[in-house]
Amino acid sequence: MYAIIPVAQSLKKAGEKIDIVVLGRRSVLNLMRQNGFSAVHVSSLTDAIEIVERRKAKIIILSRQQTAPHIIRRLKKRNRLVITIDDVGNGAKTADFRINPLYKIPNSLHGPAFLPLGTEFNNARIQRAQRSMQCANLLLTQGGADTRGFMPSLLKMIDTTLQQITPNCRIFALVGPCFTNLPELRDTADQCIGEVHLLENITNLSSLMIRMDLAISAGGITMYELCCIGIPTLVVCAEPWEAESSASLSALGAVIDLGFSTPPDRQRLHRKLQDMLNTPQLRFELSQAARRAVDGQGASRVAQHLMHMAKKVC
Numbered sequence: 001m002y003a004i005i006p007v008a009q010s011l012k013k014a015g016e017k018i019d020i021v022v023l024g025r026r027s028v029l030n031l032m033r034q035n036g037f038s039a040v041h042v043s044s045l046t047d048a049i050e051i052v053e054r055r056k057a058k059i060i061i062l063s064r065q066q067t068a069p070h071i072i073r074r075l076k077k078r079n080r081l082v083i084t085i086d087d088v089g090n091g092a093k094t095a096d097f098r099i100n101p102l103y104k105i106p107n108s109l110h111g112p113a114f115l116p117l118g119t120e121f122n123n124a125r126i127q128r129a130q131r132s133m134q135c136a137n138l139l140l141t142q143g144g145a146d147t148r149g150f151m152p153s154l155l156k157m158i159d160t161t162l163q164q165i166t167p168n169c170r171i172f173a174l175v176g177p178c179f180t181n182l183p184e185l186r187d188t189a190d191q192c193i194g195e196v197h198l199l200e201n202i203t204n205l206s207s208l209m210i211r212m213d214l215a216i217s218a219g220g221i222t223m224y225e226l227c228c229i230g231i232p233t234l235v236v237c238a239e240p241w242e243a244e245s246s247a248s249l250s251a252l253g254a255v256i257d258l259g260f261s262t263p264p265d266r267q268r269l270h271r272k273l274q275d276m277l278n279t280p281q282l283r284f285e286l287s288q289a290a291r292r293a294v295d296g297q298g299a300s301r302v303a304q305h306l307m308h309m310a311k312k313v314c
Contacts, residue, residue: 003085004063006116010303023048058310067091116299121228124206133280135166139215142238144176152188159192165277170195177201219246227290232283236264253289
């Protein structure tokens with residue numbers, strides 16, 4: 001769902017009418033309404049399809065994984081265009097077009113240039129442009145769930161390295177609502193020598209990120225948000241499928257990529273973090289390359305592409 005609100009906001013700003021159907025979580029429905037969109041909640045895919053079929057939409061955008069081919073073929077009736085977002089299943093091949101900024105498939109809009117980010121990250125990007133290259137605050141995150149349980153060991157490794165080089169640097173360890181290993185993480189934080197702040201379920205990430213001087217992140221959406229703002233970032237992938245995205249940004253000089261391994265490579269992390277802490281020029285170059293790679297205009301580009309496609313349907 002990360003892409004829907006930024007793209008919808010760009011389309012609405014351009015004068016397009018937006019209707020949203022939410023399947024499942026009511027929290028998503030509330031989020032859509034808070035952002036000013038007309039949204040309908042349904043409890044089944046059948047109900048969602050029936051509502052969509054009654055609307056006279058020129059374009060149908062599906063933000064869900066592994067949509068079955070027969071569903072997409074059904075939605076394509078009456079000359080409607082069906083677009084998928086980050087779906088790599090067989091159904092996506094049946095769609096008229098694919099928006100896949102994260103996971104590359106043929107004939108899709110792919111890469112950080114088409115990554116829809118919220119306007120708050122653009123605002124934070126502007127505010128942070130003049131920030132000094134100090135090392136006072138470090139953000140540690142492995143996504144909302146940390147399904148591999150990397151956070152405690154990473155926190156311990158980072159604390160050890162910081163004590164050797166810049167002991168006054170504070171660590172902000174961020175976890176989300178699906179994180180289940182909080183007791184162990186708290187115990188690890190208590191054992192750390194340096195100052196550690198545990199943060200749970202933060203809603204305004206951009207305001208947190210703008211205060212950071214460097215970050216250690218997984219290779220999902222958070223990595224791109226950090227790049228957009230210009231935070232020098234070392235990437236420890238939380239899942240194997242994140243490795244392609246982090247490697248692509250690394251090739252642009254936008255992040256330092258450690259890839260995916262179980263457990264994370266302790267010695268390599270120590271060396272790379274040492275390099276970042278000891279080399280202000282490296283942090284400056286990472287920040288500038290990150291801002292170039294992820295310029296925060298992805299939602300606008302996607303919206304322009306969709307409107308161009310819609311004109312062909314009329």
